[in-house]
Amino acid sequence: MFKKTAISTLVLSLSYLPVGYTDDVADDQKFNSDERLITTLTTDDQAVLEQALADDAAAQAAQEADTAAQVAADADAATLAALEADVASQEASAADAEAQAATDSDAAAQTAIDADTTAQTAVDADTTAQAAIAADAEAQSAINSDAAAATAQEVADADPTEENLAIAAELQAIADETDAEALLTIADETDAEALQAVADETDAEALQSIADKTDAEALQATADETDAEALQAIADETDAEALQVIADETDADALQAIADETDAEALQAIADETDAEVLQATADLTDADAIQADIDLTAELVGQLSPEQLFAMNRSLNNATDGKLMLDIDAVDLQRVIDGNFNKQQINAFTQSFEQEARFQIKADKFTAQYDESGNEHFLDKASSMEQKGAQQQAKFDARIAKFSEQPVAHAKSQAKKAAKESAVSAAKDSAKATAKVEAKQAAKAAAKDSAKATAKVEAKQAAKAAAKEAAKEAAKEAAKSAAKKAARENAKKAAKHA
Numbered sequence: 337m338f339k340k341t342a343i344s345t346l347v348l349s350l351s352y353l354p355v356g357y358t359d360d361v362a363d364d365q366k367f368n369s370d371e372r373l374i375t376t377l378t379t380d381d382q383a384v385l386e387q388a389l390a391d392d393a394a395a396q397a398a399q400e401a402d403t404a405a406q407v408a409a410d411a412d413a414a415t416l417a418a419l420e421a422d423v424a425s426q427e428a429s430a431a432d433a434e435a436q437a438a439t440d441s442d443a444a445a446q447t448a449i450d451a452d453t454t455a456q457t458a459v460d461a462d463t464t465a466q467a468a469i470a471a472d473a474e475a476q477s478a479i480n481s482d483a484a485a486a487t488a489q490e491v492a493d494a495d496p497t498e499e500n501l502a503i504a505a506e507l508q509a510i511a512d513e514t515d516a517e518a519l520l521t522i523a524d525e526t527d528a529e530a531l532q533a534v535a536d537e538t539d540a541e542a543l544q545s546i547a548d549k550t551d552a553e554a555l556q557a558t559a560d561e562t563d564a565e566a567l568q569a570i571a572d573e574t575d576a577e578a579l580q581v582i583a584d585e586t587d588a589d590a591l592q593a594i595a596d597e598t599d600a601e602a603l604q605a606i607a608d609e610t611d612a613e614v615l616q617a618t619a620d621l622t623d624a625d626a627i628q629a630d631i632d633l634t635a636e637l638v639g640q641l642s643p644e645q646l647f648a649m650n651r652s653l654n655n656a657t658d659g660k661l662m663l664d665i666d667a668v669d670l671q672r673v674i675d676g677n678f679n680k681q682q683i684n685a686f687t688q689s690f691e692q693e694a695r696f697q698i699k700a701d702k703f704t705a706q707y708d709e710s711g712n713e714h715f716l717d718k719a720s721s722m723e724q725k726g727a728q729q730q731a732k733f734d735a736r737i738a739k740f741s742e743q744p745v746a747h748a749k750s751q752a753k754k755a756a757k758e759s760a761v762s763a764a765k766d767s768a769k770a771t772a773k774v775e776a777k778q779a780a781k782a783a784a785k786d787s788a789k790a791t792a793k794v795e796a797k798q799a800a801k802a803a804a805k806e807a808a809k810e811a812a813k814e815a816a817k818s819a820a821k822k823a824a825r826e827n828a829k830k831a832a833k834h835a
Contacts, residue, residue, distance in 0.1 A: 367650035370638050376653045377638070377670065378631045380662040385631065388622035395619040398612035405607040408600035415595040418588040421826045425583040428576035435571040438562035443495055445559040447488075447503055448550035454484050454507060455543035461514075465535030471523025474531040478514035481538075485511035506546075513537050582826055633667040640674050648680035649673075652687040656694075663690040681740035689733035696726030 366372060461477045463469070485507040492504035514537060522530040641649065656663050669690075678686060700722035707715035 367647045367654075368643065369650065370641075370646060372657065373641075373646060373650050373653070374635045374638050376650070376657050377634050377663070377665050379656075380664060381627055381631050381634070381666070383662070384622065385624060385627045388619070388624040388627055391615070391619040391622065392624060394610070395612065395615040398607075398610035398615045401603070401607040401610060402612045404598075405600065405603040408595075408598035408603045411591070411595040411598060412600050414586075415588065415591040417826050418583075418586040418591050421579070421583040421586060422588050424574070425576065425579040428571075428574035428579045431567070431571040431574065432576050434562075435564065435567040438559075438564035438567045439495070441555070441559040441562060442564050443491060443497075443500065444550075445552065445555035446491060447500065448547075448552035448555045450484055450488055450491075450503065450507070451543075451547040451550060452552045454481070454510060455540065455545075455547035457481055457484065458510075458538040458540035458543040461535040461538050462540045465528070465532030468528035468531070471519070471526050471528070471531050473523075474534055475516060475519040475523040478516040478519040478534065481507075481511045481514050482516055510538065510543070586826065630667050634670055637667055637670045637674060644680065645673065645678065645683060648678075648683040649687065652680075652684045655691065656687075661691065661694055663687070663694050665690050676737070676741075678737070679740065682737045685733045685736035685740060689730040689737075692729035692733060693726040696722045696729065700726070 457477050457480050461474065464473045464477060485504070488500070488504040488507040492500040514534060519531070519534055522534065638646070653663070655661055665687075669686075673683065673686060676682070700719040703715045703719035703722060707713065707719065
């Protein structure tokens with residue numbers, strides 16, 4: 337650090353410097369700034385990079401909106417499938433129950449009819465015996481008793497309920513009380529007393545009492561209201577147990593709760609506001625990483641410029657600083673300056689070629705905008721003319737680069753003049769210039785660092801937000817995937833079942 341006396345002497349020395357010297361110092365500080373040159377050269381790239389990042393973000397947001405809508409729709413579909421499985425199971429069970437009820441109704445009617453028949457047979461036996469009807473009728477009555485017992489046994493075998501078994505046993509007992517063959521022998525003997533004896537073996541009143549407990553006609557009317565065979569055929573079309581197993585694989589209430597957490601229609605409406613494919617196609621037109629790599633390479637190449645080239649580049653590009661004019665100078669162009677070891681005249685021609693192209697491009701863009709507004713193709717012709725002039729001017733100044741490289745004498749005079757000017761500067765000026773240069777460079781670096789830090793904070797915040805959103809999206813996606821997979825499996829089973 338300078339001592340107080342040294343600083344005082346320096347300030348005093350500066351007070352005697354010419355007025356224009358201060359401007360020279362400021363220019364030296366400005367034109368010797370590598371940060372200034374990097375900013376000037378990458379302004380257009382930064383704008384393109386920001387747009388590329390914005391396009392990427394828009395495409396990502398649209399994709400996330402589509403995914404969220406699809407997840408919600410899948411959750412709704414899974415819930416609906418689970419509910420349909422429950423309904424199918426319930427309907428199959430109801431069909432089985434209805435078919436069984438019809439079968440039971442038919443059985444009850446038949447049992448009542450059989451009871452009536454048995455009672456009537458006993459009455460007939462008594463009547464036959466009492467009226468001394470032919471023994472053939474007596475024999476036939478006994479045969480009917482055997483048939484009734486056999487029929488009851490068939491019913492009991494088909495539907496072994498307690499009632500059916502009791503009736504079958506009872507009818508069999510009744511049938512066992514008569515001997516058809518014996519009665520037939522008796523009938524052949526035409527012995528009425530023997531027939532009366534047979535009739536006495538059955539109790540018509542008891543059998544009628546049993547028959548009176550049921551109304552065969554009413555039960556038959558009830559049975560006629562349903563078609564047991566048709567209902568059984570319907571029930572056989574589904575397997576209630578299998579459908580219940582399928583329904584038990586999903587929890588409709590739990591899936592409904594998940595589906596209720598999102599509004600599929602609202603999410604789809606949001607997704608419909610953007611076209612993810614179009615936005616992705618737009619984002620794919622630019623490569624943010626490649627643009628950033630070019631910016632980084634430009635900064636690296638600026639560091640390879642000689643102090644004279646740095647000064648000349650900054651001074652030549654003074655009109656383009658602070659975004660006043662965006663030049664399309666990229667790392668490849670800058671490498672050309674380094675490889676060709678351009679002098680200040682070549683650098684001036686180099687930058688002018690890009691400045692001229694940029695200025696005419698601005699005019700061309702204005703004419704293009706006028707065409708977009710009016711549809712008048714005259715403006716397109718104007719725009720094309722401006723672009724051609726820009727290309728001509730660029731080529732014109734680009735040609736001077738080689739020309740200036742062939743003027744060593746002029747270059748030597750320029751270098752000599754510059755050396756003379758530098759040797760005339762006082763020690764105080766050198767000290768002040770050095771001090772100011774260091775401070776300016778530090779200030780520029782600090783500003784660049786602050787800018788980079790701010791940008792990094794924004795990007796980090798965006799990255800964190802994106803990561804959080806992605807985590808939430810993945811959680812929802814996994815839940816919906818599981819639900820959708822179950823739903824798909826259920827639908828496949830149902831389709832296979834109906835097939």
